[in-house]
Amino acid sequence: MIELAQRAERLLPPDVWAYLMRGASIGESAWERWRFAPRVLRDVRTVDTTTPLFGEWRSPIGIAPTAFHRLVHPDGETAVARAAAACGSPFVLSMRATTRIEEVGATAAGPWWQQVYLMRDRGITDALVQRAAAAGATALVLTGDTPYVGRSGGRGLPPLDDRLALVNVAQHVRPWSDPWAEIEQDAGAVLGDIRRLGDLTGLPVIVKGVLRPDEALHCIDAGAAGIWVSDHGGRQLGRTVPPAHALPEVAGAVRGAVPVLVDGDVRCGLDALAALALGADAVFVGRPALWALADGGADGVGAMLSGLWEELRHAMGLAGATRIAELTRDLVVER
Numbered sequence: 001m002i003e004l005a006q007r008a009e010r011l012l013p014p015d016v017w018a019y020l021m022r023g024a025s026i027g028e029s030a031w032e033r034w035r036f037a038p039r040v041l042r043d044v045r046t047v048d049t050t051t052p053l054f055g056e057w058r059s060p061i062g063i064a065p066t067a068f069h070r071l072v073h074p075d076g077e078t079a080v081a082r083a084a085a086a087c088g089s090p091f092v093l094s095m096r097a098t099t100r101i102e103e104v105g106a107t108a109a110g111p112w113w114q115q116v117y118l119m120r121d122r123g124i125t126d127a128l129v130q131r132a133a134a135a136g137a138t139a140l141v142l143t144g145d146t147p148y149v150g151r152s153g154g155r156g157l158p159p160l161d162d163r164l165a166l167v168n169v170a171q172h173v174r175p176w177s178d179p180w181a182e183i184e185q186d187a188g189a190v191l192g193d194i195r196r197l198g199d200l201t202g203l204p205v206i207v208k209g210v211l212r213p214d215e216a217l218h219c220i221d222a223g224a225a226g227i228w229v230s231d232h233g234g235r236q237l238g239r240t241v242p243p244a245h246a247l248p249e250v251a252g253a254v255r256g257a258v259p260v261l262v263d264g265d266v267r268c269g270l271d272a273l274a275a276l277a278l279g280a281d282a283v284f285v286g287r288p289a290l291w292a293l294a295d296g297g298a299d300g301v302g303a304m305l306s307g308l309w310e311e312l313r314h315a316m317g318l319a320g321a322t323r324i325a326e327l328t329r330d331l332v333v334e335r
């Protein structure tokens with residue numbers, strides 16, 4: 001993965017690279033806090049990674065929503081969606097995508113989910129989620145950690161043509177208005193918005209950006225169908241507890257009431273193995289998908305996803321597990 005990041009850095013303009021890496025952690029991965037206590041003498045000739053999660057996936061390693069894919073490759077979000085479908089991995093389309101929702105829906109070749117930012121103009125938010133539902137999204141991922149854009153590690157928008165950046169919203173903003181102001185996040189978003197979005201679309205709503213057990217339970221009470229443990233790749237509030245540390249407590253509190261998802265610094269099969277053993281139902285990668293897209297388009301993303309999947313399967317066998325359900329808390333100890 002380090003080589004992939006290095007190739008992407010060489011390929012991308014410095015200001016684009018800086019945008020991607022804003023907030024990225026440096027040094028030791030937080031997942032390394034966890035050590036494995038493998039089982040022995042288990043028949044692991046067949047390792048099955050099938051994952052039920054609002055649908056059924058071959059791999060529990062999916063693509064987290066990231067904005068502006070055409071910033072790094074002209075094929076953008078459709079390439080990433082196709083690569084994810086080919087690997088049997090969940091793909092989440094960002095509400096700040098540079099490809100029309102309908103185009104992604106028509107070319108995805110598999111189920112996909114729509115990420116949601118609640119915008120100041122709820123009419124625009126509602127129109128976008130309804131378009132996503134009509135285009136075939138099978139779940140919504142409501143980002144809860146972004147009342148406004150954070151400043152962790154830098155500020156500002158990436159260098160991107162407005163026509164691309166606003167491709168999904170242009171038709172909804174009032175003429176002569178400042179479109180960026182109209183689509184800005186609503187700092188007044190509340191828990192009640194979870195159920196409202198679900199009722200509006202009939203889709204399950206996963207809340208992304210949860211780092212506390214009590215907040216996970218509040219979201220579930222308010223109608224969340226899934227909890228996504230995330231610190232937004234370090235880009236929102238600075239110095240948050242890493243998802244790799246927050247996950248076990250959140251999963252412990254949720255106790256299987258709804259699926260638990262996690263992202264943040266997942267870079268190899270061992271990171272994914274630790275996350276799944278600590279109670280996650282699926283893990284997601286953000287920046288690696290953008291590096292892979294920059295490096296090799298859809299093929300690059302496919303190679304990255306299948307590489308991680310292979311590493312996970314290999315590690316599961318060595319840990320003595322043949323199914324995702326066998327990845328339980330006793331497999332990891334704190335270093």
Ligand SMILES: Cc1cc2nc3c(=O)[nH]c(=O)nc-3n(C[C@H](O)[C@H](O)[C@H](O)COP(=O)(O)O)c2cc1C
Nearest residue numbers: 064065066067094143232233263264265285286287
């Ligand atoms: C360039 C970039 C853009 C992002 N855009 C979004 C977004 O539009 N919506 C969202 O919910 N999260 C967004 N995120 C956060 C990711 O979904 C994810 O939480 C994070 O990248 C995971 O960490 P990782 O990059 O270490 O894998 C973005 C992250 C990056 C790096």
